[in-house]
Amino acid sequence: MQGKTTVNSILKRSASAAYPTFAAILLAVLIALTAFIYTRSEGGHLLYDDVPNLSGLSDVKDASSGLVFAFGGDAGPSGRPLALATFLFNTSDWPDNPDGLRLFNIVLHLSNGLLLFFLVYQISGLLRKPPPHRVFVAIACAAIWLAHPYLVSATLSIIQRMALLSTLFVLAGTILYLHGRRRLLEGRPHGLVWMSAGMIAGVSLGVLSKENAVLMPFYLAVLEYGLFTGERSLASERATRIWQRIFLLAPMFAVAAYLAWEVYAYQGGFRMRDFDLSERLASEAVVVPFSIRQIIMPNILVMGPFQDDFPLYSWRAWQPWVGTCFLAGTLVAAFYFRKRAPGFFVAVAGFLAGHLLESTVISLELYFEHRNYLPSMFLIAPTVILLWQYRQRVAVAISLAWFATLALTAYKVTSLWGQPVKAGGAWFAHHPSSFRAAQFLANQHIYFGDLEGAQSVMQRAYNNNPNSTGLALQTIMVTCSNGGDDAEIQPIMTKALPILPKASFDHAASHTLFSLARQARNQACPGLTLDKVDRLFEAVVSNPKYQANRSTRAAMLSFKSERAMERGDRDGGLKLQRQSFEIYPTRENTERLLAILETMGDAEGIRAVLEDPRTGFGSSHPAKRLRWEKAFGMRYGELQRQKG
Numbered sequence: 208m209q210g211k212t213t214v215n216s217i218l219k220r221s222a223s224a225a226y227p228t229f230a231a232i233l234l235a236v237l238i239a240l241t242a243f244i245y246t247r248s249e250g251g252h253l254l255y256d257d258v259p260n261l262s263g264l265s266d267v268k269d270a271s272s273g274l275v276f277a278f279g280g281d282a283g284p285s286g287r288p289l290a291l292a293t294f295l296f297n298t299s300d301w302p303d304n305p306d307g308l309r310l311f312n313i314v315l316h317l318s319n320g321l322l323l324f325f326l327v328y329q330i331s332g333l334l335r336k337p338p339p340h341r342v343f344v345a346i347a348c349a350a351i352w353l354a355h356p357y358l359v360s361a362t363l364s365i366i367q368r369m370a371l372l373s374t375l376f377v378l379a380g381t382i383l384y385l386h387g388r389r390r391l392l393e394g395r396p397h398g399l400v401w402m403s404a405g406m407i408a409g410v411s412l413g414v415l416s417k418e419n420a421v422l423m424p425f426y427l428a429v430l431e432y433g434l435f436t437g438e439r440s441l442a443s444e445r446a447t448r449i450w451q452r453i454f455l456l457a458p459m460f461a462v463a464a465y466l467a468w469e470v471y472a473y474q475g476g477f478r479m480r481d482f483d484l485s486e487r488l489a490s491e492a493v494v495v496p497f498s499i500r501q502i503i504m505p506n507i508l509v510m511g512p513f514q515d516d517f518p519l520y521s522w523r524a525w526q527p528w529v530g531t532c533f534l535a536g537t538l539v540a541a542f543y544f545r546k547r548a549p550g551f552f553v554a555v556a557g558f559l560a561g562h563l564l565e566s567t568v569i570s571l572e573l574y575f576e577h578r579n580y581l582p583s584m585f586l587i588a589p590t591v592i593l594l595w596q597y598r599q600r601v602a603v604a605i606s607l608a609w610f611a612t613l614a615l616t617a618y619k620v621t622s623l624w625g626q627p628v629k630a631g632g633a634w635f636a637h638h639p640s641s642f643r644a645a646q647f648l649a650n651q652h653i654y655f656g657d658l659e660g661a662q663s664v665m666q667r668a669y670n671n672n673p674n675s676t677g678l679a680l681q682t683i684m685v686t687c688s689n690g691g692d693d694a695e696i697q698p699i700m701t702k703a704l705p706i707l708p709k710a711s712f713d714h715a716a717s718h719t720l721f722s723l724a725r726q727a728r729n730q731a732c733p734g735l736t737l738d739k740v741d742r743l744f745e746a747v748v749s750n751p752k753y754q755a756n757r758s759t760r761a762a763m764l765s766f767k768s769e770r771a772m773e774r775g776d777r778d779g780g781l782k783l784q785r786q787s788f789e790i791y792p793t794r795e796n797t798e799r800l801l802a803i804l805e806t807m808g809d810a811e812g813i814r815a816v817l818e819d820p821r822t823g824f825g826s827s828h829p830a831k832r833l834r835w836e837k838a839f840g841m842r843y844g845e846l847q848r849q850k851g
Contacts, residue, residue, distance in 0.1 A: 230342040234324065237346065238317050241353045244617050245313045248363050248624040249306050252651070254512055255643045256366045257305075259714075264294060264301040273298075275834040282369070289415035290369040308365045315371040316362040320353035322378035327588055329385045333392075333434060334592075344595045347606040348588045354610055355587070356617040357501050360512045361577035363624050373417035374581045377426070380409015384427055388435065396443060399450050406454050418564070419581070424458040425560035429585075431455070433545060433553040462563070469568050476570030478755035479712040481674075482519050484568060489520045491566045492530035494574045499558070501576075502583050505613070507620055510576065511634045513644040516672070517574040534559070550589035557585030627651050635664065640672040642681075642713075649685055658689040669699070676747060677713035679703040683743075684719055687732035696734030700742070707746035712753065717762030720744055724770070741770065761791035765799055777807060792821045794835065801839075 263276045277292040293311065300307030327348045331341035352358070361367045387401025406423065413420020431451070470484065477483050482490065494517065501510070520527050541548075541555035561582030565571055595602045623630045631648035638644040645668030652660035665682040672678055679699070686695050713719075724740045726732045744766060753759045768783035781803050788796045797816060804812040816822070823835025 230346065233342075233346050234321070234349075237350050237353065238320070240614065241317060241320065242313065244354065244614060245316070245359075245362065245621055247618060247621040248309060248359075250625040250627065251305055251309065251363065251630070252627045252647075252654070253302065253305050254364055254366075255646065256364070258302070260366050261294060261301060264298050267295060267298045271833055272837070275837065279834055282366075283418045285414050285418055287369050287415065287417055289412060290372050290417065293368060293372065305365065309363055312362050312365065312368050312371055315368065315375060316353070316358070319371065319374050319378060320349045322375065322382065323352055323584060323588070324349040326378060326382055326385070327592070329382060329389070330430075330434065330588075331592070333385065333389060340595065343599075343603075344592055347595070347602075347610075348591045350610045351591060351606070351613060352584060352587050354614040354617050355502070355505070355583065356507055356510065356613060356620045357505050357576060357583065358580055359617060359620045359624065360510065361580040363621070364512050364577065367577045367580075369417040370419070370577050370580050373413045373420045376413035376416060377409050377420050377423050377581065380405040380407075380413070380423060381426065381430075383408065385430075391447060392435075396446065399446060402450065403454065410458070419561075421458070421462055422560060422563060424455045425462070425563065426557060426585075428455050428459060429553055429556045429560055433549040433556070436546070466563070466568055479752045480570055481711050482573075484570075486519060486521050487570070487573065488567070489522045489524070489527035490517070490573050491562075492527040492534065493518075493520055495559070495562055495566055496530045496533055497574075498562075498576075498579050498582075499586065502579065502586050505616060507616055508637055510620060511630075511638070511644075512576070513634050513638050513641045513647065514574045514576065515572060515643050516638050516641040519573070550593045554586050554589040558582045561585065628655070635668070639668065642668065642672065642675050642677045644668075645678065646681060649681075653685075653688070658685070661685050662689045662691075666699075669702075673702060673706055674710050675713070676707060676710040676716050676750070677719075679707060679710065680713070680716060680719040680723070680743070680747075683735070684723060684726075687723070687726050687735050691732060691734045693734040696732070696739070700739060704742060704746050707743070708749045710750065712750075712756070712759075714759065716747055716753070717759055717766060720747065720766055721769075724766070728773070737770075737773075744770075757791050758793075761787040761793075761796060764790070765796060768799070768803070772803065777803070781807070788816070792819065794823070797822060797839070 260280070260282055263279065267273050267276050273292075273295050277288045277295065278286060280286040280288060280291045294301075294308075297308045297311060324345045327345040328341045331344050332338075336344070361370055383405025384402045385405075387398040387403075387405065390398030390401060392398075406427070409423050410420050413423065477487075480487075500506075522528070537555050538559060541552040545552040562578065565575075565578045591606065594605060623633060628648075628651045631644070631651045635641070635644045635648045645664055649661040649664045652658070652664065662682075662685050665678065665685045669675070669678040669682045679702075683691075683696060683699050683703075686699065720740065720743065723732075723735065723743070724737060727735045727737045727740050744763070747753060748763045753763060764783050764787035768780045768787065771777075771783060772780035781800075784796070784800045784803055788800045800816055801813055804816065817839060823832050
């Protein structure tokens, strides 16, 4: 009908020289809209993992202290220095301006959306689609992924900048790889150089942000097997096969060997968990299909940053068997129909590859939403590409409806993040057994001076989850902060003492015990005495989970040392602190040991500690050595002068 604008007419006009401009306008609108959605989170507070990982920002005063912070991380095997270095741009924001810290994350999320656009555009080109089609498909993929509410917690959790930055490097490396792969198909051997550069840069820079980037060879292998099987390059086939063996198969075997080694040789991490390897695998057979459902049909009621109450399953339950059959059946079908439905293969194999590290044999917590940040692309992009294979008018309508639904949902979720008291209440209501959800909500009450509200939250959470060491100790702590007397403290003690020897592990238990001892020593809590703190300590330290962890075992010895010094037993206190130092020679343990030696006037003992090769002075790591020189350099220099 004349005068009626159709999708086909739009595509035809787009095919002209003006279509790049049209695409740029659409992308700009998409980025602006996504940015607007995420700015609704303004006013949110810090979360549980932010403070332990980023508190060192307070010590950054110059370039050397910045290097100490960037290279002093212990969040993963690599230390993640590149991700930590980006926080140096936010030193003025820490800790009072979380919005400034989150802004960097939002920019990274938008950047990843743009990279996804270019990646899908490349893939559509390899599938021999015309340029206008590539643009519309790529924009639709980027729009749906950017607006997905399931990615909000990854983007707005400040410390998850590590996952966002790692994803950015993997995407950029994959784009370089596909650029080289296309050159190879065109008969240009130098395409291998682009492929190598993408692989090396993506993995190395990604791993320095977060270790998940080691999965990049798996992602590329999925693309190779799904998109390029049967494609004959005009360049050397032999060189291509050699490249694939070196850059894809060898790293994949290395990751597989590492996971096998985790199963065979390193099960110590499970001694700190409430589950063993078998229970973890059973639970992950439920977690992964649950994540797929959240990507396809998101349920915002159960979304949020606190998932530590996810149910634990064993193989005696039916759910893990159903989940295993679903995952195995889907994977088998993906391989079987790979040639007829390559998009289905890429979606299934790519998503599952993204969960190889964090959802299999390593003794991590069961579930976090941010683990789906990059894997979700493998489900969304092929689905959108498949949708656009058919009538374009239908594809446009469905894409717009899908995006609008996700965007409105994400708007609600980010708006909730910007209201921390309301958010804390909602998260705790849907996760009533979560220690972290309870702690976050209690902290909001404390922030606004409502100690009674905080006490009520912690007591409700502890009643819901009496097996939590953290909830037991934090409930006593908050009750004390509200002036708790013996009538309030004793019932919690009576309930906690028999359970603590077998309760769940809490990394902050030793810190909480130190704080409780300080309150009792200062008589700041009418119902808490040092004797009661000692009884709590004995109950916690008898828990095998705490003996299995080197840092907490050392911290518990430091606590015993401090109590011995308070009783006047200096020799006993020194012996206990030496044991703590021997187990875990950190700066904190070194400081405590030096303090005891100084009170005893033992200069030789101080020199022996500072010259111990296990301390930072003997470290080959320049950042660690610099950190120790800043902490103990004056003492060490004085001792050296005395020695001279």
